[in-house]
Amino acid sequence: MEWTVPQDAPAAATDFQREVYCLLGLPVDALTEQQAVRLIRGAAEQGRRCFFSTPNLNFLVGARSDAEFRNSVLRSDLSLADGMPLVWIARLLGAPVRERVAGSSLFEALGRQAGRPLGVYFFGGPPGAAQQAHARLQGAAGGLVPAGFQCPGFGSVEDMSAPATLQQIAASRADVLVVALGAKKGQAWIEHNLAALDVPVVSHLGAVVNFAAGTLQRAPTGWQKLGLEWLWRIKEEPSLWLRYLRDGRAFLRLMATRVLPAACLSRWHRASPRALRDAALAAELVDGVQVLRLRGAWTGANLAPLREGFDRIGRAGAADVRLDLAQVTHLDAASLGLLLLLRGHQSKRGRRLEIVGCTPRLRRLFHRAGAEFLLDGA
Known part of the structure; x- marks a missing residue:
């Protein structure tokens, strides 16, 4: 074999040892919530970059028509199944993605994890939500402490990427940056600024800011396990019904035209x-x-x-x-x-x-x- 590898070459920037599975064109890591928490906390404590994505059904549908949005997930250091439809698809395809690792649950679990407190910076969300999340975290006991907040409004990615904005985040010395700008804009903002962000752990965790602020209530655990959290979210945010309707229709089409045929053929045509x-x-x-x-x-x-x-x-x-x-x-x-x-x-x-x-x-x-x-x- 002929490889162009210098003797003093650094380790690969991409971890090809990850156990990932292709689910409708997106890579998803086969990790439990506990394993994901351990990896993310380890990265935060060691000051090691970890940009993790949390694809759900909305990600799956959006990535079908938006290459840059899809690429943001492909370029992530971790990609976790934040949505029961991904778990159902994995089961049909025989991929061992056995549990949902929701971004909201992950955030809560980081707060319960033993170890030094991790500083959290909230960036985005509705007006006042980041400030309220910061204040509530100030008085909470646990593994997360507030490091700062910004509500950048509704401008473009470039408008939200001014040097003063990034300097304020850097000055916070946060361990975790929680971005909440809407999935596509949030992923784009992270990718646009990742090299300049002096924060080890970065992720777009949309609803986490609202949950941390107490302006929205998460669905009960039973609803989450049944894959009905979307129904609860509509109750909390009625404006979401149209998005869920569109995503649901697209999901049914993808199941009929891609997932079910792939699942059947994988059982009929196994590798010898x-x-x-x-x-x-x-x-x-x-x-x-x-x-x-x-x-x-x-x-x-x-x-x-x-x-x-x-x-x-x-x-x-x-x-x-x-x-x-x-x-x-x-x-x-x-x-x-x-x-x-x-x-x-x-x-x-x-x-x-x-x-x-x-x-x-x-x-x-x-x-x-x-x-x-x-x-x-x-």
């Missing part, structure tokens, strides 16, 4: 033991492009060589990558999830990921998985 044993990759440098030629079947059971190969790419100098899948017979949700991470990694570096040699059967597989955009060579 021989194809799994034959899985291998060869690497070479061709005209400055890192080319990986894969063969055989790739599933969650045999991804170690692929993870190692992608790690090498991550440690190498920035280069375009070409994956040749002409001899690949099968990809599952885990292997597609790894391809999503590679796409995100290349995107962060401003480089291309080109996938070539797909058979018609593989193309149909990418389509059913909602990952057909991986074949566009962007």
Whole structure:
């Protein structure tokens, strides 16, 4: 194999050891709430960057038509299933995403976790909500303490990214930055400013500001477990009904045209033991492009060589990558999830990921998985 990896190359900026699964084109980490809390708190305490996304049904639907919104999830350090529809999809596809990890629950769990108190900065939300959340956290006992707040109003991402705004966040020395600007604008604001933000943990956690402020009440636990929190949210915020109606219709279409066909075919066409044993990759440098030629079947059971190969790419100098899948017979949700991470990694570096040699059967597989955009060579 030929790799362009300097001897003193730093560790890959993307963690290709993550156990992620492709759910309708978005990577989702197979983590429990407890595991996610432990990782996020560890990052905050160590001052290590962790930009985590919390995709729900609204994310899934929005990402279908908005490439930059989708890319913000692909470029995240963690992607957690904040929505029971994602858990249901995972179950149908055989992916071990066994529980919902809601951003609101995660925030509450961080407050209960033992360890030094983490400073929280609230950015966004309705007028007065961030200030009220800050004040309520001031008087609460637990693992979270207030570090500051801003309500930037309703301007553009650029308007909300003035140097004075970022300096105020930096001066707070917060450990966690909670952004609440609406999913698409919030993700865009984070991506626009991430390099300049001197805060280890950053996430768009929309309703958390309202819940922390006490202006909205979360659904009872039973409603959450049944996947009915959306109904409670409509009771609390009647204006949300139209969004939920649109997302619900889109979800039913995606279930009928993508998820159910993919689930059925995954049961009828399993990778043979021989194809799994034959899985291998060869690497070479061709005209400055890192080319990986894969063969055989790739599933969650045999991804170690692929993870190692992608790690090498991550440690190498920035280069375009070409994956040749002409001899690949099968990809599952885990292997597609790894391809999503590679796409995100290349995107962060401003480089291309080109996938070539797909058979018609593989193309149909990418389509059913909602990952057909991986074949566009962007």
